[in-house]
Amino acid sequence: MVNAAVSDPPAGVEARAREVAASVADPELPMLTLADLGVLRDVSVSADGAAVSVGLTPTYSGCPAVAEMRAALDGALRAAGFAEVEVRTVLSPPWTTDWITAEGRAKLAAHGIAPPGPAPVRASGPVPLTLSPVRAVVVCPRCGSADTEETSRFSATACTALRRCRACREPFDQVKEL
């Protein structure tokens, strides 16, 4: 590692590390990869190609899946031949649901989970109150009807809300806007 500052890792190694890290599945929404979820911030490899460093950002401060994500990244990269793996927390800028990729949104919908709408815009000044359930249009991932209602603001995980479709009568999860 004497020349770490001046030399690059062998050609293709960094791309491979990136590919391995990007394909690790999210532990709570396993139809998504960490890349789909938008929580991978950077992947870099040391000059000798042995050590990889991954920047990971949490979705929610207390998301218990973060420990699983770190362990899964560590396992996948070691299995791919990297002797040293470091997963760093990256806090800024904070993750919002806008980081979920278009492919990620399509996969959510295909698995019966409504993807989030645009994240709330943070203007300066006091945060406005929302005093009644939001009337935003959320399309039923099962039948495509826009006639859906919120039944609970929290579902099985912090990142989802529970909704019901008035047309096909099925309940479904929605990744709520953050």
Next chain:
Amino acid sequence: MTDDDHVYLSLAENSPEGDARWAFGTGFEDPLHGVDPALPPGVDAAALAARCLALGDDALVAAQRLAEWVTRAPELEEEVALANIGLDLLGQARLLLSRAGRAEGAGRTEDDLAYFRGPAEFRNVLLAELPNGDFAECVARLLLFSSWRLAVLQRLAGDEDPVLAAIASKGVQELTYHRDHAAQWTVRLGDGTEESRQRMLRALDELWPYLGELFAEEPEVRDEVECALRQVLAAAELPVPTVTPSASTVAASTVAVELGGGRRGRHSEHLAPLLEELQSVARSDPEATW
């Protein structure tokens, strides 16, 4: 050595995957791992440590009270909601206590701070430690606490310490949702049945004086927080409690406790049993990593 007959021994044996098969105990326990710990020049480390500790303790104690609702909430969906709100606060507590430990510079980790301090060393506001009452009290406390904390964290999102600023920015997203949740329940209960309205009125009367300790701590957020609370009460068709928020003492326990004392380690009788439960497992094996 392999002993497939004994489940615990086989769990403990070396696996070809190494420790990667475990989510915990993999050396990833520091939630700030990889975050540059350096303090920007000119930042008062002791003041930063105190600030992070106080806000971390508020979150840790509030999260513990919310967790106590699990199996006791009026409906399953609400139980899930309160647990998730508690989980957000627990996450904020971990980040803030880690930062407090770094700024303090004495080598204390989030676990040292959460599990190995006694009640007099905790700096949480009294509002956070009060025992859970009925569901209306739960809603009223969440409304006051999250309205105040949201305004405080929103200001800290511009703090000169980039780590505290980043923790606060994330917290603002979460607190916005918590406050809306409490506000929507306040409207539902206040504008609900005669029974729910009476309970909501009683809960607000009981907890309103605690705004005094919150504003004493953070006077600059007072107008903004009161404005939001008035908006919620108006929508719920509830009167603003007449109890003055500047009252110096409240009947927080059998012995009147000085409002604002929490930030100086002067707590009600309710904090010690809460901590005893929170810390019992860690203290039974102080060398373990959680």
